[in-house]
Amino acid sequence: MKQFWTVFRFEYRNYVKNKLFLITTILFVAVVGAVLSIPRFQDLNSRNEPQNGESGKTVIALVDKTSGDAAAAAAFFMKAMPDTKFETTAESESALKTKVDNGDCDGAVILNTPLTYTYVVKNIGMYDDFSKRFQEVLLAKYRSDKLTRLGVSAADTGDILSAKVTSETVQTGSGKDQMKNYYYTYILIFALYMAILLYGQFVATSVATEKSNRAMELLITSTKPQNLMFGKVLGAGLAGLSQFVLIFGSSYLFYNLNKDYFKDDQVVQSVFNMPLNILLYAVLFFVLGFFIYAFLYGALGSLVSRMEELSNTIMPVNMAFVVAFMVVMFSMNSGLVDNTAMKVCSFIPFTSPMAMFVRIAMGNVAGWEIAVSVAVLIVSTVAVGFLAAAIYRMGVLLYGNAPKPNEIVKMLKNSR
Amino acid sequence: MEFQTEQLTKSFGEKQVLKNVSLHTKSGSALGLLGRNGAGKTTTIRIIMGVFPPDGGRVLIDGAPIQRENVNIGYLPEERGLYPKKLILEQLLYLAQLHGMSRRDAKASITRWLTRFGMEEQLNKKLDTLSKGNQQKIQLAATLITDPDFVILDEPFSGLDPVNAMMLKDVVKELIEQGKVVLFSSHQMNYVEEFCDNIAILNQGEIVLSGKIREIKRSYDRSKIVVASAQRDQIAAFCRERLSALVLKTEPVGEELKIYMKSPKEKNALISALVSQQFDLDSVRVFEPSLNDIFVEYTEDAI
Numbered sequence: 001m002k003q004f005w006t007v008f009r010f011e012y013r014n015y016v017k018n019k020l021f022l023i024t025t026i027l028f029v030a031v032v033g034a035v036l037s038i039p040r041f042q043d044l045n046s047r048n049e050p051q052n053g054e055s056g057k058t059v060i061a062l063v064d065k066t067s068g069d070a071a072a073a074a075a076f077f078m079k080a081m082p083d084t085k086f087e088t089t090a091e092s093e094s095a096l097k098t099k100v101d102n103g104d105c106d107g108a109v110i111l112n113t114p115l116t117y118t119y120v121v122k123n124i125g126m127y128d129d130f131s132k133r134f135q136e137v138l139l140a141k142y143r144s145d146k147l148t149r150l151g152v153s154a155a156d157t158g159d160i161l162s163a164k165v166t167s168e169t170v171q172t173g174s175g176k177d178q179m180k181n182y183y184y185t186y187i188l189i190f191a192l193y194m195a196i197l198l199y200g201q202f203v204a205t206s207v208a209t210e211k212s213n214r215a216m217e218l219l220i221t222s223t224k225p226q227n228l229m230f231g232k233v234l235g236a237g238l239a240g241l242s243q244f245v246l247i248f249g250s251s252y253l254f255y256n257l258n259k260d261y262f263k264d265d266q267v268v269q270s271v272f273n274m275p276l277n278i279l280l281y282a283v284l285f286f287v288l289g290f291f292i293y294a295f296l297y298g299a300l301g302s303l304v305s306r307m308e309e310l311s312n313t314i315m316p317v318n319m320a321f322v323v324a325f326m327v328v329m330f331s332m333n334s335g336l337v338d339n340t341a342m343k344v345c346s347f348i349p350f351t352s353p354m355a356m357f358v359r360i361a362m363g364n365v366a367g368w369e370i371a372v373s374v375a376v377l378i379v380s381t382v383a384v385g386f387l388a389a390a391i392y393r394m395g396v397l398l399y400g401n402a403p404k405p406n407e408i409v410k411m412l413k414n415s416r
Numbered sequence: 417m418e419f420q421t422e423q424l425t426k427s428f429g430e431k432q433v434l435k436n437v438s439l440h441t442k443s444g445s446a447l448g449l450l451g452r453n454g455a456g457k458t459t460t461i462r463i464i465m466g467v468f469p470p471d472g473g474r475v476l477i478d479g480a481p482i483q484r485e486n487v488n489i490g491y492l493p494e495e496r497g498l499y500p501k502k503l504i505l506e507q508l509l510y511l512a513q514l515h516g517m518s519r520r521d522a523k524a525s526i527t528r529w530l531t532r533f534g535m536e537e538q539l540n541k542k543l544d545t546l547s548k549g550n551q552q553k554i555q556l557a558a559t560l561i562t563d564p565d566f567v568i569l570d571e572p573f574s575g576l577d578p579v580n581a582m583m584l585k586d587v588v589k590e591l592i593e594q595g596k597v598v599l600f601s602s603h604q605m606n607y608v609e610e611f612c613d614n615i616a617i618l619n620q621g622e623i624v625l626s627g628k629i630r631e632i633k634r635s636y637d638r639s640k641i642v643v644a645s646a647q648r649d650q651i652a653a654f655c656r657e658r659l660s661a662l663v664l665k666t667e668p669v670g671e672e673l674k675i676y677m678k679s680p681k682e683k684n685a686l687i688s689a690l691v692s693q694q695f696d697l698d699s700v701r702v703f704e705p706s707l708n709d710i711f712v713e714y715t716e717d718a719i
Binding site: 003214215217220221 | 462465466467484489491493495496497498499500502507510511513514515516558
C-alpha cells in the first residue's frame with residue numbers, strides 16, 4: 001500500500017508539474033472566463049452607442065404592382081418591421097437587380113399580387129429571416145385589407161390580428177425537461193469524452209514510454225504490478241479531476257461574477273443551475289468511466305515495444321469509444337434517450353458511463369436500473385484494473401510485435 | 417546469507433534457453449556468471465529477480481525459496497532503464513522510496529553515492545543531458561542507494577571507460593568486503609578475474625564449468641613453465657641441445673619463453689638445471705591458462 005502511494009504521488013506530480021498540463025489548464029480557464037464575460041462587455045457597448053434612427057436599418061426597395069396604395073403599404077410594412085426601411089419605387093426588376101448589386105439598397109421586394117412577391121437580394125445570409133418575416137407581415141396586411149373591405153373597423157381588425165394565445169405548461173414531478181437538461185448533459189458528456197480520450201492516451205503513453213526506455217524492468221522488480229498500474233491510473237485520474245475542478249470551478253466563479261447579464265440566457269442558466277443529484281451522478285460516472293478506460297489504455301500501452309506502434313494498438317478502443325459516444329449523441333439529439341440501443345448501452349460497462357448518465361439526466365430510468373448499472377460498472381472497473389495489471393506484468397518484457405488478443409489470453413493463462 | 421539456484425530451466429517457445437542452471441554463492445564473495453551473447457546470463461538473472469518465473473527449478477536464499485519482498489536486492493539490469501527526461505534526484509528518490517526508504521534517508525544515500533561517483537553536481541539535471549558513461553553511473557547509484565544485501569549486476573562494465581571501470585571495481589570489492597552477496601554477469605574476463613572468487617560459465621543455457629577460479633586454473637595440466645629472462649634465446653638453445661630428456665619444445669611468448677615439459681613432475685629438475693647453468697632468470701613460473709583462455713575453450717562451439 002505504501003508503494004502504491006509512492007507510485008501514485010510520483011505519477012500525479014508528473015502530470016501537475018508538466019508544463020503542457022499547466023498551460024492548457026490556464027488557457028482553458030482564461031477562455032471560459034473570457035466567454036462568460038462577453039455579455040458584460042456587449043452590454044457596456046450597446047449602452048454607449050448612440051441610437052440614431054435611420055442608420056443600421058435594412059433598406060428595401062418596394063415595387064407595388066397590385067394597384068394599391070404603395071406608400072400606405074410601405075408604411076404598414078415599416079410599422080410591422082421597425083428595423084426595415086421600405087422605399088417605394090417603380091423601377092423594373094432588372095434595374096432593381098443592378099441597384100441591389102451595387103449596394104444602393106439591401107434588397108428589393110416586388111409585390112405581384114396581394115399574396116405573391118419577388119424578393120431580390122444579393123447574398124442570402126445564414127440567418128436571413130427577412131423573407132419569413134415579410135411573409136407574415138404581408139399576410140397580416142392582406143387579412144387587414146380584406147377585413148377592412150368587409151366593413152370591420154380598424155380597431156377590431158387590429159384586435160383580431162394581434163390576438164395571441166398564451167399557455168402555461170405544468171410538469172408532473174417525475175418528468176424531465178429535455179430542452180433544459182440537454183445543454184448541461186451535452187457539456188458533461190463531452191467533457192467525459194474528452195477526458196477519457198485525452199487521459200487514456202496519457203496513461204497508454206506513460207506505460208509505453210517506461211517500456212521503451214526500459215525503466216520498466218527496474219519498476220516491476222521493485223514493486224507489484226498492481227501498485228504500478230493502479231498508481232498510474234489513479235494518479236492520472238486525480239490529475240484529470242484536478243484539471244476539471246479548476247476549469248469548472250473557475251467557470252462557476254465567472255458565471256457568478258456575471259450572473260446579472262445571463263438572466264435571459266436559457267442555456268447558461270440551465271448549465272449553471274443543474275440539479276445537485278445530476279452533478280453527483282456526473283462525478284460518479286465520470287470517475288468510473290474514466291478508470292475503466294484508463295486501465296484498458298494502460299494495458300494496451302504495455303503491449304507495444306515502441307512508441308510508434310502505440311496509436312495502432314489503441315485504435316480499436318478509440319473506435320469503440322467513439323461509436324459509443326455517437327450512439328449517445330444521436331440519441332440525445334433525437335430526444336429519444338430511452339431507446340433500445342441506449343437501454344442496452346446503459347448496462348454495458350464500457351458504454352454505461354455515458355449512456356446511463358444521459359438517461360438519468362434526460363430520460364426516465366428506474367432506481368434499480370441505475371443501481372444495477374453502477375454495480376456492474378464498479379465490478380467491471382475493478383476487474384479490468386486487475387486484468388490490466390496482469391497484462392501489464394506480462395507485456396512489459398514483451399518486445400517485438402504487439403501480440404494479438406488470443407495470444408494475450410493464452411499468455412495470461414500460462415502465467416498463472 | 418547464502419544464495420542458490422537449483423536446476424533452473426526455461427524455454428521461450430520452442431527454444432530451451434536454460435538447462436538445469438544451478439548456482440551457489442554466499443555473503444562476502446562474488447560470483448561471476450560468464451557466457452557469450454545469448455548464453456542465458458540475462459535470462460538467469462531475470463528469473464532470480466522474478467521478472468519471469470522459471471519453467472522448473474527454484475531460487476533459494478539460505479535454503480528456502482526466495483521471498484523477494486524480504487530481501488533487499490540491488491539490481492542493475494542489462495538494458496539500463498531510467499527516465500531520460502526526468503531529473504536525476506527525482507527518479508532516484510522515487511526508486512528508493514519504492515524500496516521502502518524514507519525520503520530523507522534516500523536523499524542522504526543518493527547524495528553519498530553521487531559524491532562517491534563525482535556526480536553530486538548533476539543531481540538536478542535531466543538524465544539525458546549526461547554522457548552514456550555518466551548515465552551508467554547513475555544507474556549504478558540507483559542499484560546501490562538502498563544499501564542492498566544482495567547485488568545483481570548484469571554486464572556492469574559495458575559502456576564504462578577504464579577510469580570508471582576501475583571505480584566500479586573498487587565499489588564491488590568494497591561490497592564484497594562488507595559481506596554482501598554479489599552476482600554479476602560479464603563477458604569481459606579481465607575484470608572478472610580481478611575480484612571474482614567463483615565463476616560459472618554458461619554455454620547455450622548450460623553450466624559447462626563452475627567453481628573457484630584458483631582451483632579451475634590449478635586443474636589444468638601443469639607441464640608448462642614460463643621463464644622470464646634477458647637470455648631467452650640462449651635458454652631456448654640450451655633446452656633444445658642439453659635438456660631434450662625433459663623438454664618437448666620451447667616457444668617464445670613475448671619477452672618470455674614457454675617451455676613444454678614431458679611431465680609436470682620434471683618441474684624441479686628443469687628449474688635446477690637452469691639455475692645451475694647460471695642463467696640470469698627474472699622469474700620462473702608454472703604456466704596457468706588465463707580466464708580468457710578457459711572461457712574460449714569452453715564456449716567456442718557456441719553459435
